[in-house]
Each structure stands twice: as C-alpha cells, then as structure tokens.
Amino acid sequence: MNHISPNPEIIDRYYQTEAAASVMACLEMPGKRQAMVAMAPGTGKTRLGVSIVDMFLRAKWVSRVLYLVDHIILVEQVERVFNQYLPHIPVSNVLDKGQVVCTTDIAVMDQIYGAGKVFSNNSDMGCFDLIIVDGMVCGQQKYKVIIDYFDSILLALTTVPFGQPEEKIDQIFGSDIQQSIYDYDLAKAIRDGFVVPPSVISVPHQFPRKDLNITVQVDEEYAEKFDDLAVDAVLSNWLFNEKNISKALTHLMENGLKAQGDNRLGKTLIFALSAKHAEFIVEQFNQCFPFLPGEFCCQINDLSPETQRVINDFQLPDQYPQIIVSAGLLDAGVNIPALLNLVFLKSVHTQEKLWQ
Secondary structure (H helix, E strand, C coil), X not given: CCCCCCCCCCCCCHHHHHHHHHHHHHHCCCCCCEEEEEECCCCCHHHHHHHHHHHHHHCCCCCCEEEEECCCHHHHHHHHHHHXXXXXXXXXXXXXXXXXXXEEHHHHHHHHECCCCCECCCCCCCCCCEEEEECCCCCCHHHHHHHHHCCCEEEEEECCCCCCCHHHHHHHHCCCCCCCCEEECHHHHHHHCCCCCCXXXXXXXXXXXXXXXXXXXXXXXHHHHHXXXXXXXXXXXXXXXXXXXXHHHHHHHHHCCECCCCCCECEEEEECCCHHHHHXXXXXXXXXXXXXXXXXXXXXXXXXXXXXXXXXXXXCCCCCCCEEEECCCCCCCCCCCCEEXXXXXXXXXXXXXXXX
C-alpha cells in the first residue's frame, strides 16, 4: 500500500497527501482495521475520502465501499465529487447497487433492520470492504450499530479536534482507535492560507446575552436527540418578535459583507430555530425589503427537488437567492464557496455543531 500514491488531480495539498499516506501506512499494519483523521472544516475531507477510495481500489484491497454522511443534503455533494474525479466508478445511494454506495446512517439503518428492530437479510454483513464516515463526531452513537454490523475496514473523517475522552471513542470503535493518525487543525489551515478565519461581528441587539435570563443545560444524550431545540419560552418569544427580527435583518443588510464588485449583500446563510421560525424570518424580510425580488431570500426545510434547485442556485455567485434561511437542513458541511455571511438566529449548544 505504501507504493500507491494519491492521484494529484483529486488531492494536491501537502496535508492531504500526508493524511492519505498515514491512512495507508496505518491500515497496512497487521490487525489494524480502523483509522481516524481529524481535519479543519473546509480543508477537503471529502476529496481526501474519494482519493483514499481510489487508492484502495487501485491496490485491489477493496471492491465495494460504503461512504456515509450525516445528512441527506450531503449525498448529492459527495456523488458529484466521485463523478468528477472517478467517473468510471459506479456510485449509488442504494445499498445493493453500485461499487461505491453514498448514503446516510439513517438510510443504512432502515435497510439493515427489519420490522420490529430485527436484522433483515437486505444487507450482507460482508458486502462492503471499506466504510468511510465523512463528518464523524466522537459523541455520535448512531454509527456504532453500522460499524459493528458490517465486517469491513473503517476510516473516520472528523472536523472536530481529537480531544474527546477515551471512553467516548471506545463506545463507538472499541479500543482500536485511541487517537487520530493525522491532525490538521484550524490554526494550521489559517496559517497556511487554505482557510479564511471568520470575523465575528458584534450585533447591538442584546441577543442572547442581555435581557434574557436563560440557562440551558443539555446533557449529552439529550443533545444527541434534540440538539439545539432546548430553548425556553422567553428565548422563543424573542425569536418570534417582529421588531427584533426586523432589526436583525436590517443590521445584516447594512453591515453584512457585500459581493465583490457588487453592492448586493453577499451570499448569506441564516440559521433558524425551526421551520415555523424560518417562515417567520422570510415574511419579515419581505415586509422590510419589498423592493427586492421575491427570490432574494428563501426558506428551505425539507429535501425536495425544488429545495435542491434552490440550493444549487445558491451555490452560484450570480444567481438568486442571496439569502437562505435554514431550519437544520444546511447545518452540515455543505460546500458553498461563495458564502460570505453566517447569521445565527438561534442558540447553539454544542461545540461540534458550531464547528460544523
């Protein structure tokens, strides 16, 4: 395996080639079947994963690959990368089709479990030789059943610094992974010029630091199930207040980063508390800025062909919408290079969620 080099058309940054070499060297060791790589957001985890699939296939170590992402919105994104760099490899989102199956953990669980939570015969335990989990968070127990069920090599790609307690890691992987084999953190990525650091803008509307006496305590199990919906009635009232939202949107339009060579607001993603909250934000925007086109600010909630079209248009610098209000759908690591502004109109309770 050490003689198999990455395809430079897929990955060409030094840390990506070093990470790929570390993965190959680790998994070539006797008895080693699991490895983890930690990389900062936006540094090319998916490209690394596709490159490693290519290397394994060329080395004839694997014949079928399961590529897992944690949100359905990312499936098409990963499929595009495979189709761009490995167009000769059949890619599918159905478990029993394709040489590479790209799907979510939920879709896999639906197929390997039958009625009444009993294993069905839909998926042979040995049907995959390699599983890649793109976006693994060490506290996420949802992958454990999948990892335990399939008899395969495992590569976990995470955006979160590898600082989790060992018991969390053992709960998912067992004792095979005690530390990541390669780390490329945000500080290095910024220093190398591959990532632009965020600039935090102070907003003079006192949310949520002042005038709200809120203490939200979320244990790990609760956060896994409900994430950042643990908000009390006082905060909810603030978020659904016309005056507060109008002020926040006006501040965004006046102070948000503008597109290069254009006076329009740059591509902006607003994180809403819920679908109802997202709808409320869009309504307030249209009332505050009736002179702008109706497609300037759009809400997305569920993954439908129309939603996918809106997201595809959002990724294009010269196409509306300029603002997307998302109620969870774009919380994962969707690749939108033109994005300039992130607006949090909800609270975020976990560091992992914030990093994503």
